[in-house]
Amino acid sequence: MPKLSSQSILVPLLLATAVYLAAGRLGMLLAIPPGYSSALFPAAGIAFGLVLSFGERMLPAIFAGQILFHLSMSLSQSAGLNIDTISLALILAAIAVFQAAAAQRMIRHALKDRLVLDSNRDIFYFFLCTVVVSLVSSAMGVTALRLMGRLSGAESDSSWLVWWVGDVLGVITTTPLVLVLFARPADLWRSRRFNVLVPLSLCLLVVLVAFLFIRDRETQKQQLEFRLEAQRMSQNIQNRLNSNADVMDNIERLFSSSKHVEREEFATFVQHALRGNPAISLLTWVPLVRHAQKSAFERSVELEGYPGFRLTEKDENGRYQPARDRDEYFPMRYLQPYNSPPDLAGFDLGSVIRHRNAIEDARDTNQITATDPMLDERGQKVVMLYVPIYLRGHAISTPAERQEAFDGVAAGMFRVADMIQETLSAQEKNDMLIKFYDLSYPVSNGVFIDTIEWSDPAFQFQSTIHFGGKQYAFLVQASPLYWKTHVSWVTWSAMVGGLLFTGLFGAYLLMTSAHTYNVEALVKQRTAELHESEERLSSILDHAAEGILTCNTSGLIQSANPSAEALFHFPPGSLKGRQLFSLFPEERAQKTLHQHIDAITNTDSTSTMPKANRVEIRARQRSGDDIPLELAMTRVSLGTQTLLVIILHDLSEIKRADKLKSEFVSAVSHELRTPLTSIRGALGLLKGGVAPNIPEQAQKLLDMANDNAVRLTSLINDILDFEKLEYGGMQFHAEDHIVQHLVNQSIDANLGYAENFHVNLELAQQQLPDLWVHVDAQRFVQVLSNLLSNAIKFSGQRARVDVRLSMRGEWVKVEVQDYGIGISDDFKSSIFQKFTQAEANSARKYAGTGLGLSLSKTMIEKMGGKIGFKSEEGHGSLFYLLLPLIPPPDQRNPKI
Structure with missing residues (x-):
């Protein structure tokens, strides 16, 4: 891989960082509720592709891209930038770098640095490495999030699974696209751009479009289910608050139906309401006391058994003190339950602006009126509800008439948060995050309950609750526990199934494209070889010394x-x-x-x-x-x-040469035979004793001369026979013969020769019928005699030569077996060639010409037979003749 300067690599690193960031953000666009996690994280595939294509010099880009991605997600979720956020970004970036580097080394090691992905084995190892590395990185990432408090133990398993699936699917769908664009060898991967890049991109696009459609449909369904459940919760809370308001209406009816309500009567009446509504802190009767009635009112209460009863109010420090003079007082007279703070008895609610305003609103509107949120004696936020009580028999149609007939209010203190919590079931408390606050009051003080830590506008429901003449906002949002029971398995199945199909489709495209590339390369190679072969063949044909024609089966020359x-x-x-x-x-x-x-x-x-x-x-x-x-x-x-x-x-030159050779051999042979015959005759006479008293030394020379004359005569005869065979001069007169007679004739002719070598020549006795053959008797005896003489010569002193006859189907077989020196393996292939003997000095040692076996083979084949042999050096030889059998004369069809 070529080295790049720092300046030349800076631009690719910046581009790689931007692509990684964009891929990460794209993955978040494909998030699936719950938790808005994504089943596809293409940034992991981008990282794998970059390091596999360009090496580990791309790791800084992956590190920077992961940091920017995490920080951008934190800002988009309004988490802000702080030490924890930056620290987490650095940790996750280090994990991303580790994952990419480990994948690069593991994949290249498994593929032996042959990054072509053109076989089942290579693609299997590629996917296996992806799965293994993603398992490690997802486990490290989830552990880091848990240690930093970003994940609970219950969320770790699901988060790890989503992380792992997202990385694996991101790699198998995105990495091939990056490799097609940038991987080496460039020729191979460039050839895949149309066969892999286009169909894989289209497949991925179709899967993503289908996923977005299914996700939107499922999201709408989930939103509808969530909205219906939130509406039901809102209605239940409204009903609960209405039932508490009904308590105040019932108290108003008590006073309206009675001329005077005694303390015990009030206590008895409200006792049931207090038992059924734990959120009610107290219920009280608050009469209207004018300044002129103040002393009489205080004395009447004292007479009821409350000595020292006085109207009170609070000073600036919150301590109770006697009420100051004013035109009207609204003291709390009847208090239930009995364990209510004793200081509240006689407390003038008119001394507090919020209470006085609420009482006057209730008086003028003849409606239940609630105060603004406030804290009770235990620091809990409560509201006071006031329902007006009018004197019996007075008109109350107009505000003026109501003021004239106004006798006081029935008041109740309600813990709003408790009312809401009592309304919600345990399942709703786990599944839903809620917020309840007064719309007309500052948010910080008007919020009764708030369990929403972060906002999710897509799955958030808000309704308006009416209570005591005021409007309250009820906000509902799904909790993480809600999503555990409302997982969109249809969306997950569509996403994971589609991406797995895309990954497998990509693997198939890689294999088919590699096969196509290899076939095309092989075709190019074979075409070049064929072209070279054609040129070589044409050159050979053009320069060949022999004439070469090609023609079709009709004889037309091509x-x-x-x-x-x-x-x-x-x-x-x-x-x-x-x-x-x-x-x-x-x-x-x-x-x-x-x-x-x-x-x-x-x-x-x-x-x-x-x-x-x-x-x-x-x-x-x-x-x-x-x-x-x-x-x-x-x-x-x-x-x-x-x-x-x-x-x-x-053959013109060969024919001329053969003619000259034949003429020369014929002339030489005939010219030599006449003087040689005379020489042999003279030597024979001398050996026969014509000239007596020949010295012993001269006798040896005479014997040597006679032997060589015999040998020369045999050689000349053999040469003449060859000349006749080759040029058609030798005539064959084939007749029908019994083969046993011919064999006996050959043995008899060679008995004297065998005695000279002290060799026992025997015909094996076998019970065979007369075997008829159609041969030239003289030539057959000549062939068999040649085999017998050879066997005798090469057997050694006092040895044995066996002759056997047998039938082999439609053939008769004549075997000559000796037990002499045998034939070497090197000589077996040329034994029937002319002028050949097993050893260079064999001609001298055994007085041979080297033509006998060659002549025998030619003659026996001319008669329709075959000759062969078997031999083992040092253990003798077996020569055999095969001749076709003919029926005996008495079994032949008569001639017509």
Whole structure:
């Protein structure tokens, strides 16, 4: 990977930071209630792709991008910037860097630094590393959040699962897109831009659009369910407050229906209401006492058993003191329950502005009126409700009439927070966060209850509660516990299922695109190799010394190399398109050519390709001269087309040389035979004793000369036989014979030779019928005698040579077995070639010419038979002849 300067890498780092931040924010746009967590965090996939493409130099960009992402989320949630927020951002950024670096090293190690993802194994390891690294990073992140107090123990498991799923799905859907754009090798990944980038992006887009649609539908459904439940809660609270207001209405009816209500009567009447409403702090009767009635009122209360009763008020320090003179007083006379603070008895509510205003509002409107929020003796926020009491029989239609008939108020002190808490069930308290406050009062003092720590406008409900002639706001918001029982599994399933499909689709695209790339590369390579091969083949054909033609099965010439054109004296390119048979005008030549072409073309195409058929034939040049050729023909299948390849070898020089050789050998052989016969005769006479008294030393020389003359005569005869065989001079007169007679004849002819070597020559006795063969008796005896003489020579002194006859189906087999020196492995392949012997000095040691076996093979094959051998060096040899059996004369069909 090339090194970059600090200036040149700064821009890519800034761009990578911006892309990471944007991907993180995009993931939050795909958040799913509850908790607004996301099942897709593409920033993790961006980080993986960057480090896999550019290496660990991208880690600073990931670190900076994660910090900016976390801080931006904190600001958007109104959390503000503080030491905890910044510290958490640094920790999460370090975890993101660790995750990316660990993934890069693990994936490259698993793939052996071969980042092509073109096999099931590589893609499996890629996903496995993703899962493992994401498990570690999500566990570290959740642990950090717990230690910093951002997560409770109950929330850790779900948060860890969401974190892990989001990272895994983000990687498997986003990392391939980054790799396609930037990964190496560039040629491979660039070839995937259309095959992977476009369909994978479209698939991801479709999944995200479908997810957003499903999420919106599910969100609307959740919002409706939440709103219905919040409305029910609001209605229950309204009903509860109305029932408490009904208590005040009932007290008003008590006073309206009675001329005078005694203290005990009041206590008895309100006792039931107090027992059923623990949120009521006290109930009291507050009469209107004018200044002129003050003394009489105080004395009447004293007479009821409350000595020293006086109207009181509070000074600036909150201590009770006698009420100052004023036109009207509103003292609390009847107090229930009995354990109410004793100082409240006789307290003039008119001395407090909020109470006096509420009493006057109640008097003038003939409605229950509530005071502003205030603190009771125990520091709890309460409101006082006042219901007006009018004198019986007075008109109260107008405010003036009401003021004239006004007799006092029934008052009740209510703990609003307790009333609300008593209304809510335990489930509602866990599922819902609430806020209840007086709309007409400052928020800080008018709030009765508030459990909402952060605002969620999407899942928040607000209603107006009427109580005591005042309006109160009731705000409801879903709690984290609410979402645990209201999880949108449809949305989660759609998101996770769609993203998993996208990831698997991406893996499939990677594999198919890699396969396509490899196939295209292979095609290019094979095309180049084919082009090179064609050029090489063309060069070989152009420079080949032999003529080469190709033609179809109809004999139409498809191509001809320069040597073929020169052979037939045709200009370059003029042989193509001609008929092959026009080059061989003789009827015999055309017949031979047709037979060989038919033999090749009729061979089963599914069988092994036949070897080239060779045939000697005469062709005619353009000048009209005939030339002898050797044709080697074979078939070549090219798809559905079958071609014949014909190699032309000019035999003109060979034929001239063979003719000269034959003439030379014939002349030499005949010229040598006459003087050699005379020499052998003279030597024979001398050995026979014609000249007596020959010295011993001269006798040895005479024996040596006679032996070499015999050997030379044998060599000349063999050479003449070969000359006759090769050029058709040797005649075969085949007749029907019993093979046993011919074998005995050969053995008898070689018994004297065997005695000279002290070798026992035996025919194995077997019970066989007469076996008839059709052979030339003289040539067969010559072949078998050659095998017997060889066996005798190579057996050694006092050895044994066995001759056996047997039947092998429709063949008769004649075996000659010796137990002599055997044949070496190196010599077995050339034993039937001319002038060959197992050792260089064998000719001298065993007086051989090296032509016997070659002659034997040619002659036995001319008679329709076969020759073969088996041998093991040092353990002797077995030569055998195979001849086709013919029926005996009495079993043959008579001639018609």
